[in-house]
Each structure stands twice: as C-alpha cells, then as structure tokens.
Amino acid sequence: MHLTVITSITGVLVLVYILELLRRQQLREKYAAIWLAIGVVVAPLGFFPTILDSTARKLGIASGVSLVLFAGFVLLLLVSLHLSWEASRLEAETRTLAEDVAMMRAYLAEHHDYPIARSNSDAAKATDPGVTA
C-alpha cells in the first residue's frame, strides 16, 4: 500500500473524530480551537506529504516528512505541557474546595450536630460507590 493512503486516511479520521467530539460537546471550546487548527493543517499533509519539501529544504531539513515528524514532536510536547499546567490548576482548585468542605463540615459538626463520618471511606461509599476500591 502506498504511504499516502495510510497518512491521508489517518488525517481524515483524526479530523472527523475531533469534529465528532466537538459535536457531542465532549471538548471544551478552548481546547477545541487548538485541535481543529491542528487537524486542518495536518489532514492535507496526509494526501500530499511532499508539499512541505521546499520549506524543509530552506530550513536545512532533508525532507518534508522529517519536518512534519519534528514539528509533530514539538507540538505534542507543548500540548502535554499545557495539560500538566491545567492539571496543576485543577488540583489547586479541588484542594481549595476540599478544604472548604472540611471547614463547613467542622462548623456543622460543632454547632448543628452534623454527623462525623466513622471513616471517610464510609462517607465516600454513601455518595459514590465508584470512588473507593
């Protein structure tokens, strides 16, 4: 099978999958914009891997395919870095929420006889059986 067949099919599938996730509102718009842009740029490359050859040569890279590989690597690095950043931010947010919940539970236990859970696994089980192993 010719290389372009695999790459073009992959390009189209990825683009379709991004659109489908968007359509079902599984991707937040701030991420969707990035992924759509990436999809639109990458998909044509699947059909015509040679269109980047001249640009690559100007940059001193042997072929367009190598350039795509390199650019892809850098892109993935940036994307995962961004996700780590988002995860750190989310962790800080959930931590503050957990503290606030504990603060209110302490207040309610002291002033309004709110029950003190025998253990947190009991409390978690009561609300969400999926959380504890």
Add this chain to the structure above:
Amino acid sequence: MIDGKRVLIILPAWNEAEGLPKILREIQQKLPGVDTLVVDDGSTDSTAAVAAAHGSKVAQLPYNLGVGGAMRFGYRYAHLHDYDVALQCDADGQHDPSYVPTLIAKLDEADLVIGARFAGEGSYKVRGPRSWAMKLLSVVLSRVARTRLTDTTSGYKACNKSMIEFFSHWYPVEYLGDTIESMVGAARCGFVIRQVPVAMRERTTGTPSASPIKATIYLARAGLVLLLAMIRRMPKHVKAIQPGTRTTAARSPQLIGR
C-alpha cells in the same frame, strides 16, 4: 488560653486512631484551656470519631491531601476562627506538649518558633545522607532566616497571628513544602524565625524511613525543594501581609479593614 492568648494546637492525622487518645489526653492535662484541632486527612480508620470522642475539634478532609494540605487547612481554620497562636504538632506523640508554653513564650520575639531536636535537649540522632540533607538545609535556611537554625524539618512549630494569616493565604502543600518551603517563604517575606530546643520522644505508632537509598532520594528532593523555594515568586497579596504584629493590640489598622 495561655497568657491571655487563644491557642490552637493543630494535629494533622492520617489513620492515627490508635495514638490520638493518648496525646489528646496529655494536652488536656498539661495545657487546660487550649483548643485542639484534629485534621483528619482522609483517614480510613476511625480517627475523626476518636478525636471527637476525646473532646477535640475535628475537621474531616474529604480525601487525603498530605501533611502540607492538612496544615494549610489548619492555618485557614485558625485564621477564620481568629486564634492568636497556632501550634502544629504530630499526632503520633513524638512532640511533647510540655514544651508548648516555651514555644509560645518565644513568640514574644519572633513570628515563627521551631521546636528543634538537635539544639541540646534529647538524644535524637540521624546518620548518612539524611543527616547531610539536614545539615545542608540548616546552613542554607540559617542564612535565609538570619538566625541559627539546627532542625529545619521539625514539624513542631508555633505561629503568631500575622504568621497564621500569612500561612492561611500561602502554604506550600507539596513534598517537604510544609517544612522547608514554608520557612523560606516566611523568611523571604520578613517574618522573624527563632528556634527553641525540645526533646523528641520515640514515636508510639508508625516507623521512620531509614534505608540509605531512601535517604539519598530525600537529599535530592530536599535540594530541589530548597532551590524552588528560593526562586519562586511570592504572590503580591501574600507579600502584603506584614510581619511583626506580635500582640493583638499591636495589630496594624490596615490589616483589619481587608
């Protein structure tokens, strides 16, 4: 109440149901009128229930946040409930509550007082990479804090009101953040840090980590935490909290309005 100050002892506890009754009873006997707050850090045993049964205030974190997270919560609690002094202390009985008045007395000349294990009293000893790490930390932190500190990873500390406010807004929650980074941050923002010698007791529950590999990893991580603590930017609203409001009367007016 000690010397007319409302005092809160914060005990971060993770599955400490066994050791808690002893330490809580000891605190109540030796330090009547002092409040205790057990921060149940997502325990799976009956830590919270045991603490409540022994007359302590209890806060249950919905899941485990680590020692730093539990302490940050403790300081937020102390700040919200307007305590004059907050002490942190291990729930496993290593820290002798008899030293609490000594630590509080030292707050007259400092914002943060550390109960140091190597400063004369007691016979606590460590060797190998772990002791190198502790020495390195002592040397660097002594320079940062402009005072002689010998035990910078001690979890036995007392804070005055402005220190509580500072820590309730900014407290590092990652590994070793509760000891190293919190101190560096406080020193960098101008808070006065002092130490008093305390004797440590054998822990009644749990085991210390002693393997040389673990100790080496500890050294590396401590170095990284220290480096990050030195170069990290302090948020503006945290830097605005002024040290040196050592008594309630001396509390600066611009802090009250916020």
